[in-house]
Amino acid sequence: MIEVENVHFSYPNGVEALKGVSLTIRNGEFVAIMGQNGAGKTTLVKHFNGLLKPSEGKVRVDGVETTKTSVAALARNAGFVFQNPDHQLFSETVEDEVAFALKNFGFEAEVIEQRITWALNLLSLTQYRKTSPFLLSGGERKRVALASVLAWNPNTLILDEPTIGQDYQQKEKLRQFVVQMQTQGKTVVIVTHDVEFVAESNPRVVLMKEGTIVADGEGREILTTPEVLAQSSIVLPQIAQIFMKLAPLGLPKNVIDVYDAKEIILKALEERRK
Amino acid sequence: MSVFDGLKFRRVYSPIHNLDPRMKFIYVCAVFVAAILFGEIIPLIALFLLPIPFVLLAGVQREWLRSLRGAAFLAGFIFGINVLTNFFTSGYVLTAVAVETSAAMTLRFVVLVESFSVFFLTTSPDHLGLALEQTRVPYEFAFAFTTAVRFVPVLAEEAQTIMDAQKARGLELEKGGFLKRIRNYVPVLIPLIVSAIRRSLELAEAMESRAWGATKKRTNLYALKLHRGDFVLLALTIGVLVVAIFVRVYVAVPTISQFL
Numbered sequence: 001m002i003e004v005e006n007v008h009f010s011y012p013n014g015v016e017a018l019k020g021v022s023l024t025i026r027n028g029e030f031v032a033i034m035g036q037n038g039a040g041k042t043t044l045v046k047h048f049n050g051l052l053k054p055s056e057g058k059v060r061v062d063g064v065e066t067t068k069t070s071v072a073a074l075a076r077n078a079g080f081v082f083q084n085p086d087h088q089l090f091s092e093t094v095e096d097e098v099a100f101a102l103k104n105f106g107f108e109a110e111v112i113e114q115r116i117t118w119a120l121n122l123l124s125l126t127q128y129r130k131t132s133p134f135l136l137s138g139g140e141r142k143r144v145a146l147a148s149v150l151a152w153n154p155n156t157l158i159l160d161e162p163t164i165g166q167d168y169q170q171k172e173k174l175r176q177f178v179v180q181m182q183t184q185g186k187t188v189v190i191v192t193h194d195v196e197f198v199a200e201s202n203p204r205v206v207l208m209k210e211g212t213i214v215a216d217g218e219g220r221e222i223l224t225t226p227e228v229l230a231q232s233s234i235v236l237p238q239i240a241q242i243f244m245k246l247a248p249l250g251l252p253k254n255v256i257d258v259y260d261a262k263e264i265i266l267k268a269l270e271e272r273r274k
Numbered sequence: 275m276s277v278f279d280g281l282k283f284r285r286v287y288s289p290i291h292n293l294d295p296r297m298k299f300i301y302v303c304a305v306f307v308a309a310i311l312f313g314e315i316i317p318l319i320a321l322f323l324l325p326i327p328f329v330l331l332a333g334v335q336r337e338w339l340r341s342l343r344g345a346a347f348l349a350g351f352i353f354g355i356n357v358l359t360n361f362f363t364s365g366y367v368l369t370a371v372a373v374e375t376s377a378a379m380t381l382r383f384v385v386l387v388e389s390f391s392v393f394f395l396t397t398s399p400d401h402l403g404l405a406l407e408q409t410r411v412p413y414e415f416a417f418a419f420t421t422a423v424r425f426v427p428v429l430a431e432e433a434q435t436i437m438d439a440q441k442a443r444g445l446e447l448e449k450g451g452f453l454k455r456i457r458n459y460v461p462v463l464i465p466l467i468v469s470a471i472r473r474s475l476e477l478a479e480a481m482e483s484r485a486w487g488a489t490k491k492r493t494n495l496y497a498l499k500l501h502r503g504d505f506v507l508l509a510l511t512i513g514v515l516v517v518a519i520f521v522r523v524y525v526a527v528p529t530i531s532q533f534l
Contacts, residue, residue: 046438049442051438051441051442070446071441071442072441072444072445072446075441075442075443075444076444079442080439080442082435082438082439082442084435086465086468086469086472087432087435087436087439087465087469088436088439088440088443088461088465089465089468090460090461090464090465090468100443100445100461101443101444104443104444104445104446105444134468148443149442149443152444
């Protein structure tokens with residue numbers, strides 16, 4: 001469980017990135033943090049593994065205050081995958097890259113071996129095990145970064161902009177992967193601009209603007225309320241736009257999922273035929 | 275990264291910022307030469323105090339102090355090495371003179387850092403580029419130099435992100451003995467270098483696609499001209515040099531330990 005209590009945060013250059021944020025993320029939840037560039041999304045999630053410590057207020061992870069422990073200790077339970085994989089890849093082979101964190105956390109050699117095999121298999125990277133990560137494509141590098149974090153099997157997974165630079169098929173795989181994590185009872189927090197990705201996976205949505213939270217609730221509700229989204233300069237998902245236009249026909253407005261949309265439209269067509 | 279902060283330009287306007295970068299550079303070189311001329315502490319203290327009015331006039335005290343703080347570690351190191359060498363070479367005795375000479379050597383380093391810091395804090399990279407071009411440095415070199423200066427803060431920021439990313443994977447930079455700590459930085463340095471190279475290749479492509487180097491002779495929107503303030507600085511520079519050389523040649527510089 002991650003508890004954020006009235007957190008303020010200013011960077012050394014004086015920019016106040018968080019202005020009183022309170023938020024509780026329970027174990028096993030899937031949360032998408034959305035908002036404009038500079039809204040404070042990444043700053044907020046960097047508090048979840050202690051990379052940043054609040055200037056004011058408190059952040060507790062599983063009951064432990066982040067100011068009272070180290071990043072390494074917090075990272076053991078909260079895996080953070082950065083936006084740009086090039087900010088972390090440095091090893092000669094993909095295998096070494098994945099082993100890096102495992103060694104840091106002091107896993108035993110056999111366990112490291114098993115975990116590497118497991119993580120590479122999960123993200124379909126097994127064939128690149130002995131390849132240099134620098135020779136892989138952008139999307140593959142992103143998956144190596146993800147695998148290197150997944151390998152130690154943290155309870156909470158924080159993904160910063162996971163869909164950037166990924167093609168539709170990869171996004172779909174990522175979505176299935178997140179669902180899979182959830183069925184294992186993991187907490188997943190994603191920071192993203194990608195409305196369509198969020199619409200299809202329908203998580204809890206936390207909407208940020210200028211260092212504050214402006215909306216927090218079900219994706220289905222928040223992503224279909226234009227007034228709320230406008231505050232954060234987010235456009236409605238395409239499905240929601242269609243249903244907004246179809247509302248006069250008596251169809252519901254709060255639809256964001258393709259499968260739900262199909263069901264509703266089929267039902268409406270059927271009724272009309274009668 | 276505090277050393278880099280001391281070199282980071284912030285766009286403000288002050289009499290010092292408006293000075294011609296060429297004059298400022300000559301002035302910094304003069305201070306440099308003067309600092310090398312003297313190994314005694316009294317003239318070095320004078321040289322240390324010399325840039326302070328400039329700093330105050332330019333209103334960059336905070337950044338300037340930060341760069342000094344950044345240099346503190348190296349200064350301490352220089353002092354330590356000097357004292358130790360003196361101690362061992364003079365038959366295991368530590369005299370007041372030895373301490374004073376060590377302090378003077380350290381102060382010489384600090385003087386160099388502080389005057390260069392003032393120069394970079396008050397000179398915009400654009401001005402610097404212009405100055406280089408107008409002193410007939412080939413444009414390719416001038417451009418490479420200004421680009422390098424401009425990317426220092428970007429790289430510093432990137433280094434911070436990389437450190438965060440590796441810390442999130444359990445890297446503890448402060449752990450272990452001296453050698454282990456140096457090795458701890460490998461996972462930070464490799465991504466930093468790789469991304470710098472990648473960035474430079476991208477920059478080169480972007481520039482070429484915007485016709486960089488298409489004409490041999492380039493014109494500039496702004497041209498640097500010398501104003502009254504620049505001549506005042508030039509006079510001051512010559513003054514500093516003349517006084518320094520005069521004192522060096524004709525005056526026996528006393529040491530503080532003589533008075534003790």
